[in-house]
Every structure is written in structure tokens, then in C-alpha cells.
Amino acid sequence: MELFTDAMGQRLEALGERTAETYRANRPFPHIVIDDFLPPEVLDAVVRDYPAPEDLPWIRFDNPEEKKLAFNDVDRLPGSVREVLLFMNSPTMLKFLERMTDIENLIPDPYFVGGGLHQIRKGGLLGVHVDFNKYKRFDLDRRLNMLIYLNRDWQESYGGHLELWDTGMTRCEQRVLPVFNRCVVFSTNEGSYHGHPDPLTCPENRARRSLATYYYTNGRPSEEVASRHSTIFRTRPGVDDQIGPRAVSTAKRVALAVTPPIVIKALKRLVGA
DSSP states (O other): OOSSSSSHHHHHHHHHHHHHHHHOOSSSSEEESSOOOOHHHHHHHHHOOOOOOTTSSSSESSSSEEEEEEOOOGGGSSSHHHHHHHTTTTHHHHHHHHHHHHOOOEETTHHHHOEEEEEEEOOOOOEEOOOEEEEEETTEEEEEEEEEEOTTOGGGGGOOOEEETTTTOOOOEEEEOOOTOOOOEESSSSSOOEEEEOOOOOOTOOEHHHHHHHHOOSSOOOGGGOOOOOOOOOOOOTTTSSSSSHHHHHHHHHHHHHHHHHHHHHHHHHHHH
16 A cells, blocks of 8 residues: 555544654653554555565674664665655654654655664563764754564563653653554653663564664754763663672663763773773
């Protein structure tokens, strides 16, 4: 089914108007969960053609906070997958997102930095975090994430829930099961803590698969401005805050994020790093 049609544009325009109030009022930060987001036959083709781990040179993350595969070279993807990713960056999608979120002048990323395809096998995870806040290449501000899940017959017992945590990291306020054709959009700022931090317990022959795109603006509201930083991981109280490799790694990332670069350089000189 063709995605780039007037009918699809009208459908998304109506959906943006219908969900705007809910999106902006949702807690712990503005977000929306939309089921049956795209025509199922479109995503059926994506699932059919989705590359296996051995099919492409995936970017592999394997550390206490991230165990996942990612791929963002759109030109090397099957046509069915590439079409959906390009549609997620299209003017039709941008108009829908602007209408729903009230964030104007959104800019898509043609390089899909950090986005594209995400695939997580049994035992994989992504710790709770806030995303990098500046796109270095173009000096743009990251404002929105969009995720579309591709997992048919995904059971609650498999895990992989997207968790949304409050700004103070005191409690998880939303848990979203990554089922087929479920779309999640959320605003990104210094308090938008999210992740799927518990290792997957799905069968060996299954994987948590998704498509991801991020959106930017040239500037952001003054109350949201912060120093440039990369991804910052946080521990969950009573779950991850025990002393161990993950806690140490998280503490190191947070310390680096808040320590001025001049101090870091001085410390490195002192220790001969």
C-alpha cells in the first residue's frame, strides 16, 4: 500500500487534532501511544524483510546499560523498510507531529543518527536514560522521538516494556508493551527518562524490533535549555542502585555530564591519562 497519499495525510491530520490534548497532558512528560498506526499490510512487508543480525553490519552495543543492535544506513535496507523510514521523515509526518505536539518547525534527520532499525535479542536491554540533547552535525536541539514496534504476538511475559519515569527518577509512571503497529511519540528534554531496562525473556528465536526516528528544532524554549550532553543513564531506585558494574558505569556517565570540560582535562593531566 502506498503511504504517500492524500488519504494518509488527511488521516494523520485528523489524528493529530484528536490526540493533541492527550499528548500534551500525559505524564510523566508529553507522550502518546497509538495502536494500529500504519496500514498493517505495510508493516507486514517490513516484518517480512527486516534484516537479521547476520544480514548487515549492525552497530552492536554490549555493555551494562545497552545490549542491542542498531542500523541506520537507509540506502542498504530493503525497499519496504526504507519506504516507511522515509515516510516517518516526510512533510506529511512532520505536519502530524507539529499539530499533535504544538512544536513548530520540526526538522527530520536524513542520516537517522541513533535511529533507524533497533533489534534486541533475548537478554538485551536499554537502561533508563535521557537522550543526547544536541545534534552535533547541525547544532540542532532534539525535541521528539518516534518509535514504531514490529512485534506480532508479543507476550507480556517476554518483557521489553518501554518505561517512562518521572523527572525525579522516583517511580515509573508508564509501561508500554512493544506490540505490532504500536507507535509511541514523546517529547525529549532533561527530564524525559525512558528505557526498557529489564533483560528480555523472549524465546531465542524472537527479537524486540522497532523503527526509530528523531526530530529537531533550531533552538528550544529557554526553560529547557541545558549544556550539551550525550546520553545520560540513571539507576532505578530499589532496582538498579545496588553497587555493581552498572551502577558504577551510570555514576561515571552522570559525573562526566555535569563536570566542566576544563576540570576533566586537568584531572586527566594529574593521573597521566
